[in-house]
Amino acid sequence: MELHISFLPLLSVLGLLLYKYLIYPVIFSPLSKVPAAHWSCRFCSIWIYWLKWTNQENRTVHDKHMKLGPSLLLGPKLLSINTFDDGVKKIYQGGFPKPAFYFNGFAIYNTENIFTFEDNALHSARKRMISNTFSKSFVTSSPVARAATRDVLFGRYLPIIRKASSEDKPVEVLGMNYAYSMDTFVQFQFGRSLGSNLLEDHKERKLYLDGFFAPYPFLFWQYYFPKLANFLRRIGIYLIPRSVDTKFAAAEDWNLQKCDSAQQLLASSEPIHSDDQPVIFQQALQSMSEPDGSKSAYPQRMQIASDMFAHSSAAFETSGNTETYLFYEMCRNPEWQTKLREELRGIKLPQQDDLKRKIEVDDFAEPKDIDALPVLHAIIMETLRLWPAVPGGQPRVVPKICSLGGYSDIPAGTIVQSYAYILHRTPEVFPDPFQWKPQRWLDASPDELANMKRWFWAFSSGPRMCIGSNFAYYSMKYLVAAVYAHFTTSIHARGDMDLLDFYLAGPKGHRLELKFHPAPYTGDISA
Numbered sequence: 001m002e003l004h005i006s007f008l009p010l011l012s013v014l015g016l017l018l019y020k021y022l023i024y025p026v027i028f029s030p031l032s033k034v035p036a037a038h039w040s041c042r043f044c045s046i047w048i049y050w051l052k053w054t055n056q057e058n059r060t061v062h063d064k065h066m067k068l069g070p071s072l073l074l075g076p077k078l079l080s081i082n083t084f085d086d087g088v089k090k091i092y093q094g095g096f097p098k099p100a101f102y103f104n105g106f107a108i109y110n111t112e113n114i115f116t117f118e119d120n121a122l123h124s125a126r127k128r129m130i131s132n133t134f135s136k137s138f139v140t141s142s143p144v145a146r147a148a149t150r151d152v153l154f155g156r157y158l159p160i161i162r163k164a165s166s167e168d169k170p171v172e173v174l175g176m177n178y179a180y181s182m183d184t185f186v187q188f189q190f191g192r193s194l195g196s197n198l199l200e201d202h203k204e205r206k207l208y209l210d211g212f213f214a215p216y217p218f219l220f221w222q223y224y225f226p227k228l229a230n231f232l233r234r235i236g237i238y239l240i241p242r243s244v245d246t247k248f249a250a251a252e253d254w255n256l257q258k259c260d261s262a263q264q265l266l267a268s269s270e271p272i273h274s275d276d277q278p279v280i281f282q283q284a285l286q287s288m289s290e291p292d293g294s295k296s297a298y299p300q301r302m303q304i305a306s307d308m309f310a311h312s313s314a315a316f317e318t319s320g321n322t323e324t325y326l327f328y329e330m331c332r333n334p335e336w337q338t339k340l341r342e343e344l345r346g347i348k349l350p351q352q353d354d355l356k357r358k359i360e361v362d363d364f365a366e367p368k369d370i371d372a373l374p375v376l377h378a379i380i381m382e383t384l385r386l387w388p389a390v391p392g393g394q395p396r397v398v399p400k401i402c403s404l405g406g407y408s409d410i411p412a413g414t415i416v417q418s419y420a421y422i423l424h425r426t427p428e429v430f431p432d433p434f435q436w437k438p439q440r441w442l443d444a445s446p447d448e449l450a451n452m453k454r455w456f457w458a459f460s461s462g463p464r465m466c467i468g469s470n471f472a473y474y475s476m477k478y479l480v481a482a483v484y485a486h487f488t489t490s491i492h493a494r495g496d497m498d499l500l501d502f503y504l505a506g507p508k509g510h511r512l513e514l515k516f517h518p519a520p521y522t523g524d525i526s527a
């Protein structure tokens with residue numbers, strides 16, 4: 001049988017397609033040596049998108065790693081590498097750039113911010129502008145941060161739980177912790193007079209949180225298929241409903257108003273009280289202004305606003321989820337409440353009766369004293385380990401051909417990612433990895449501890465690691481110390497506390513109601 005000549009182009013195209021999508025990935029690609037998490041991963045990304053769509057990525061990829069080793073192929077150009085020296089250290093400390101995922105998911109006002117830059121040079125210029133205000137020494141010596149602790153923790157949070165406790169009523173703590181973390185950080189960011197009051201002002205809380213979380217059920221489209229979502233939108237098909245935009249815009253406006261008010265405050269000739277300094281905003285504005293610019297100049301308004309939104313949103317959701325899991329674990333392990341209360345005996349905190357009056361900044365311990373408490377630190381570390389607020393893969397782009405996870409010739413352009421969820425469940429480093437065991441941070445030998453710290457990845461690592469980790473420890477430690485100095489806690493009711501399976505995640509059921517039982521110290525707590 002003779003083949004008609006006109007079929008030749010068609011056959012060539014088919015042959016090329018066969019080679020590119022079947023023969024090359026299975027036989028010739030350097031990635032062909034890496035075990036595939038699922039047979040289809042060599043040819044297409046359907047499997048990983050299915051896991052993302054059905055919210056089972058982190059768990060499934062973890063299980064596959066346990067069976068197949070620390071390197072896995074998740075898609076034709078997507079690798080999951082969950083090992084330290086030949087993985088995390090090279091990728092993240094090595095500064096592999098971020099892919100478009102971050103712009104798709106986290107650009108605010110459609111404008112780049114510190115979290116979204118793909119270009120390393122642009123990112124490090126932006127980070128340099130602001131990073132000194134996030135250093136540990138700056139945060140722990142900042143009068144504005146201290147005033148925020150006084151106002152938000154002792155002035156709002158404790159009175160709310162004290163009142164509930166005296167009436168024997170439960171308190172839903174997830175919303176409270178979001179509000180606490182937001183109010184504390186926003187006061188540091190914009191100063192006392194422009195701070196938020198999500199704890200007491202339920203209208204403000206609803207406006208911001210409803211707006212912020214509105215896109216969540218549709219994040220799959222926003223993160224992974226933004227072009228498709230935009231195209232369909234143009235022909236009237238809304239994968240992300242229009243109401244989401246309206247709600248999210250309200251949260252964006254809320255942030256922009258704060259930025260504009262802070263700029264006006266700084267431009268005015270009125271003296272600014274030390275508590276009212278808009279610390280983070282001022283640093284961003286100054287760094288982005290000409291050195292000899294006028295006091296009223298307001299350059300790069302939307303860039304600054306996008307950064308400010310990125311900061312506060314990164315601060316409140318992660319810290320709020322962590323604090324909530326910490327309370328949850330403390331209720332399930334009451335012996336740790338006792339241990340912590342013992343430890344808090346030597347720390348200066350307001351006495352029970354003091355809570356009835358206005359607390360002053362001198363009434364509570366210095367950050368360095370709180371920071372030096374080993375039990376408190378162990379409880380926080382263990383919560384961040386078991387319930388990481390960013391459990392999902394943190395994608396990066398391979399900049400040039402390299403070896404990773406034991407495999408050589410990984411091509412430039414491959415997306416590689418590690419997961420805190422998986423690293424934190426490595427049994428060789430964290431024995432009994434699914435158990436909440438603060439003791440592991442107290443009993444470990446120096447070598448074991450050093451290894452655990454290397455694998456601890458709640459804040460990521462390298463140049464793109466969390467800028468706010470010092471502030472997060474600062475605000476979380478004060479909260480936990482103040483609560484357990486005065487109360488014991490028990491669970492009253494709860495939703496599903498399992499961790500959502502997503503990039504950023506809190507409890508699936510979004511609800512934890514606690515009872516706070518007064519437990520005043522008889523010891524010398526204010527000594």
Ligand code: HEM
Nearest residue numbers: 115311314315318319389390394459460464466467468472
């Ligand atoms: C428990 C609290 C927190 C946790 C677990 C956490 C975790 C993380 C992680 C894992 C990343 C890297 C994400 C990635 O690259 O995919 C990150 C980045 C970031 N976080 Fe946090 N964070 C916390 C609190 C905060 C706070 C309080 C702030 C306040 C400003 C903050 C601001 C940021 C910013 C701006 C980035 C981007 C840094 C960059 O790309 O240079 N975070 N955080």
